[in-house]
Amino acid sequence: MYPFTQGSFAVRNGWYVAAFARDVTRDLLARTILGQPVVLYRKQDGTAVAVGGRCPHRHYPLGESCLKGDSIECGYHGIAFGPDGQCTKVPSQAHVPRSYRIPTYPLVEHGIWMFIWMGEPDRADPALLPDLAEIGADGGGMILRPFYSEHVKGRYQLLNDNLLDLTHLAYLHASSIGTEDNASVPEELTREPGVLRSRRHIRDAAPPPVVRTFHGEDIERIDRVVGMDFYLPGFHAGIGDMAVSRSNPVRGGEQLNRSRVYHAVTPETPTSCHYFFAMAAEDEAGLDRMDAYLRPVIAEDKFATEEIEKMLAIVGENPEELLLRSDRNAVEGRRMLQQMMDAERAPA
Structure with missing residues (x-):
């Protein structure tokens, strides 16, 4: 993709600014980054997290959902996901499969910026900031x-x-x-x-x-x-x-x-x-x-x-x-x- 070679879009293993730190609050903040839907918010202890912004059930945008405690509750069918991406509740059934989850992304508050890593999580080194x-x-x-x-x-x-x-x-x-x-x-x-x-x-x-x-x-x-x-x-x-x-x-x-x-x-x-x-x-x-x-x-x-x-x-x-x-x-x-x-x- 211009001006890069065919098939090249963007570096994935790198730190990008997802938001200013002041804009990440207890309100859900939706972003699309490198073609992926992401939601940013702060847990009750003030720690900022970044999770996938698409409910895997019917693809409802989680940024248009609500925060209950530290979990996002999908606004479509009430399915909830914790800050670790793991599903914590499916209202229509008692059993919650361990495989039912959304992605999480390394997020670092650095100065006035929130830096996100969209690539391989184990390569997300804050020393590279x-x-x-x-x-x-x-x-x-x-x-x-x-x-x-x-x-x-x-x-x-x-x-x-x-x-x-x-x-x-x-x-x-x-x-x-x-x-x-x-x-x-x-x-x-x-x-x-x-x-x-x-x-x-x-x-x-x-x-x-x-x-x-x-x-x-x-x-x-x-x-x-x-x-x-x-x-x-x-x-x-x-x-x-x-x-x-x-x-x-x-x-x-x-x-x-x-x-x-x-x-x-x-x-x-x-x-x-x-x-x-x-x-x-x-x-x-x-x-x-x-x-x-x-x-x-x-x-x-x-x-x-x-x-x-x-x-x-x-x-x-x-x-x-x-x-x-x-x-x-x-x-x-x-x-x-x-x-x-x-x-x-x-x-x-």
């Missing part, structure tokens, strides 16, 4: 806040490609966070096991509109670092540090912004995905401002993804791409994901 200190999400003078959860009618790799090629900031987001330097300044790439990093060090450049919006019209030149760390298969941690250009004789080097952004992309179906955006900044007021300011920016990315998906539906699943030098990071990300999918299909 992004290190919170490394991504600036463990405090350290920064306040972390979940912003938006979006359902996107486009395949997940289109959003991964978007985040792996930040030259688009110069054009798709020209009215807010981008300048032409996002496309023209050379990119530094670093590949590590399970992580792909990119950085652009932009020096003595014109500021994007966001700087003048929040810091005044008198700032003519800035220095900035733009980068993204991709933690495969679907988590991106970005840097957005800005300072007055060192060429300024009075304010040179003065910090204007220090922030981190987090994009989690989770496959839903072959042509749709879930998108979770969060941010960390130094104060609550800054987060309040950016919550409102970035909403249309994220909407632009969603729009672009959905429009490309529409185009793929017209031209077919294997369109020829005329790749550019700036595609190095996105192509490398695709290769790493393809290698993971190929390894999953390889004979044991």
Whole structure:
């Protein structure tokens, strides 16, 4: 499936964000992840769990059912399933077969996110999750806040490609966070096991509109670092540090912004995905401002993804791409994901 080889959809043995932790409560939360129905909820002791979202009797959606204690009671015929997936009650008969159960999935509350593992359960190692200190999400003078959860009618790799090629900031987001330097300044790439990093060090450049919006019209030149760390298969941690250009004789080097952004992309179906955006900044007021300011920016990315998906539906699943030098990071990300999918299909 574009842009992967035929038969490849998504990595299964990997951690994906299923929800923000704040959204998993005693109310049932239904999701489709990697083509599988899933229900998230918290047990009475506060522990979060993820179970299959389809009743095996008549396929009624368990997300449209109810929680009784720590068990889900199907809203169609009252069949109940515990957080371990085992059936605990069949109202129409006394005997409950041990084989009557629903799937369960490893779920880890990590920072503000709920990460789910849809593949082989015995390979679900929490050590593979992004290190919170490394991504600036463990405090350290920064306040972390979940912003938006979006359902996107486009395949997940289109959003991964978007985040792996930040030259688009110069054009798709020209009215807010981008300048032409996002496309023209050379990119530094670093590949590590399970992580792909990119950085652009932009020096003595014109500021994007966001700087003048929040810091005044008198700032003519800035220095900035733009980068993204991709933690495969679907988590991106970005840097957005800005300072007055060192060429300024009075304010040179003065910090204007220090922030981190987090994009989690989770496959839903072959042509749709879930998108979770969060941010960390130094104060609550800054987060309040950016919550409102970035909403249309994220909407632009969603729009672009959905429009490309529409185009793929017209031209077919294997369109020829005329790749550019700036595609190095996105192509490398695709290769790493393809290698993971190929390894999953390889004979044991």
